[in-house]
Amino acid sequence: MQHYFKKIRVFVALFFMLAFIIAFSDIKGTLPSWYYNSFLYLQFVPSVLKFITPGHILAVGFIIVLLFTLAGGRVYCSTICPLGTLQDMVIFLRRRFSPKSRLRFKKALTVMRYSVLSITIVSLLFSGMFALVLLDPYANFSRIGTHILQPAILWVNNLLARTVPETGLHVFEYRPFHVASFTISAGMLMLVFIMSVFRGRLYCNSICPVGTLLGLVSKLSFYKIQIEPASCTKCGKCQAVCKANCINIKTLEVDSSRCVACYNCIPACNDSSIGYIFSGKKILKLNEPASDKRRRLFIATIAGYLASKTLPLKASGKPGGNRVDKGFYERGTVSPPGSQSIEHLHERCISCHMCISACPTKVLQPTFLEYGFTGMMMPKMDYSVHFCNFDCTVCGEVCPTGAITRLTKDEKTVTQIGKVVFQKEICIVETDGTACGSCSEHCPTQAVKMVPYKNGLTIPHTDVSICIGCGACEYACPVTHPHKAIFVVANARHEKAQKPQAEKIEHVETDEFPF
Template sequence: MLRIVRMLLATVAILAITLLFVDFTGIAARWLSFLPKIQLVPALLALNLGALCLLAVLTLVFGRVYCSVICPLGIYQDIVMRLRIWLSPKRKRRAGFFRHSPEAKKLRYGFFAMFLVLVALGLAGVIASSFAGLLDPYSAYGRMASRFALPLWRTAVVPVADMAAESGVYVLDSYPAAQPLNVAVLAVAVLTFVVVTAMAWRGGRDYCNKVCPAGTMLGLLSRFSLLKPAIDTDKCNRCGTCGRKCKASCIDTNNHSIDYSRCVVCMDCIGNCTRGAISYARRRGGTAKAAPDATRRSFMVGLAVAGGAIAARAADKATDGGLAPLKDKQRHPDAAPAVPAGAIGIGHLSSRCTACQLCVSACPEGVLRPSLSASRFMQPELVFTGGFCRPDCTECSHVCPAGAIKPVDAAEKTAIRIGRAVVDTATCISAAYGQHCGNCARHCPAGAIQMVKGPNGNMRPSVDESVCIGCGSCEYHCPVGTAGHISSDKAAIYVEGYKVHLKS
């Protein structure tokens, strides 16, 4: 019964989390956005004390249930193992696929130490936190879902949306367009998929107990959990079934011992024991040796170092409040890619974002794209070639689980200046060629752009930087760079992001 309950909860969890990455209506985000926020590594980076306390209590009471019913990558590995079982001969199914193996301490704590170092460097602003996110199970699953499940879902939904629109039903019409292929992010997703799938197919929960930092952190707590699978030595006949069915390879049948730091509380051992010799009950002490105190001390010290590395850097910026001078394009001293309102700035986003791609998938305009920069690898940035960031849209800020993009409402967003528009007078068809345009001024939602007469008598855009919020509407609507207009690799007006966002 416990095994069936676990499987049902896990099924609901992975379907709900996957839906968050493919949903085009925004309904899933409104009802299910709490699921990413209770994932361990994003909660740790966001200093989400409520989620961290919840996971700690769950682990201390029930063991590593997080790994079996909350973590999407763990549930995905169970699906892979189930697929292997279904494709195997009956004799092999009865015999089981696993056997007890000792804890791979050097490998396990080596990856964990590397994760702590990456987190500390990310919080300190030395590197992007997305490098630590490479080991985060939730973010790994998010990259797979956004690169594989989302395109498949879009392929299935777009024809339905077109047919519905022809009938006058536009409920599906807001589905964002497909994004350009990002080879680097796709390569990371494919590599993750291959490694995790191969490890799950061959060794069950090997990834969880050798590579995953969340598994290691929770494993240190689960040694002391109140409820544990326990072997009744009076009933056990050492048939070995539980050990061969244990996906974590943590049951030593001969010695009647279970390594609770690796047990993911899947209940498979209980469900497969024909003698009822294993029960899930309160048990004093552990049958397996706990990790050495030095390991636990290093764990706490590592977390303290990571937490103490948080640094906030501010820069004083001032504008004269007037119209920008009419001059040829120049790089702004604080030029940086534009990041969403709520991200506070490049430094904050880089130190918190695990590159799970949930915000990228949730963006209804398709303007959030994974960065290819080494300093912000796979972290979101705004690209306005195919759309602009609507002032009333705050989807990305409400789905971010790591606190990299803090929640803002529409009123708050319109008061945040994420960048400034810059005019390239050399390619502007109005300023350089005297053609009637003014698209940027007409479509600016903030009213920050005016058409004024330049030295050559031609009308040209002038930007009030104190009003411009960096939404990218001007860049998107600029005809330069599109078919039939002057050859250029970008619009004649474009957004330069601020390193630290400003308030209007």
């Protein structure tokens, strides 16, 4: 029976991997929100963050993962975690290229993995999400998908669209290249690639904070992968296929804190001597129970994290709207609708870039230092790339952490993320005396409205009360020097805009043609 476990594991892992690949391939933005919500539901860190965001009591994916871990160890790491599956794919290919290579038992990097976990927890308390942003396996994979996989898919799509019109494909624009995000994604891909080629799941057992945390939990699990010494012939076949390097064939011990429950060892054993064995069952050399010291660390981990959520966090986003001097505005950085405030982003966002990947207009771009160093790579609105589509609520629908809360269309269209500022002195209508109206043309609420001006011209007039800060006016403004004549100043904390009011138009039908 247990011989099938590996096949099931591979199937589930590929299922989740395929779900990710489909999401990154959706360049036309046709996937419904339930798609993202379902396959991201079990991602551990996003689920924890969403659960502690008010109104997301049903985001219990992480509890399900913990229950699985208590039942049978780190199954998350070999099925749901996309970075884990990516490493498994590398390991699989490596074995194809050099089939004679064998994996060996290695000592656990105990100091390193608990240090990284501790640093992550401590930094959550004092400097926000930054360590988690860099280390969370899901966030890392999702960034690799957004900045490496998706552009590659787009390149193939565009090549096919141009060369084989019969495919009916259309050419799509590339997202602007973001140096920091690409460098970090590519660097992490390289690191994980090299580690997995030489040492299997080393990343998961030395760096990954989720792996280390689940490793602690799996010490308590009911069923563990163990060796039955009575029937074991010490042939070492299990050890040779153990990606986590956690089977010690000399002592017949399996380090359950490092075992990623990949089940490679089970079919490798000719004598059915390795597999899930109930932890309570007395066998010759039972693993030591979790020591008090470690248990304390584990409890401290959870307690520390939850405490961090109740303490106010320092966020370094700049509030906007302060006029500094002669026409220069401290414009701030506009955060996406649903993110509530830059502070909220700092408390929840792990920069997985799922929103950036799914944003149909590409107005969502990663930051560099706009939100401060610890807010690096979090999403911002970049009105030089595009403007926010009035009816669109995609970013909040795909966000797995609650950093961008889900808005209905009615909520979104009155969520004010920034306010319009018009500088008449540099407007075309004023400087050149010619018609324009590009800003008002794009304004979805007519917060920017063309009103009569000199010589039969019309000039923009703004009404901040109905402005939602979508940036359409700023994007469309043809003025480039010294800067746009109309632009959005960020609301550090989002506000509520009025709904535009309209009276019915009187229409009198006539029988005569007017010419």
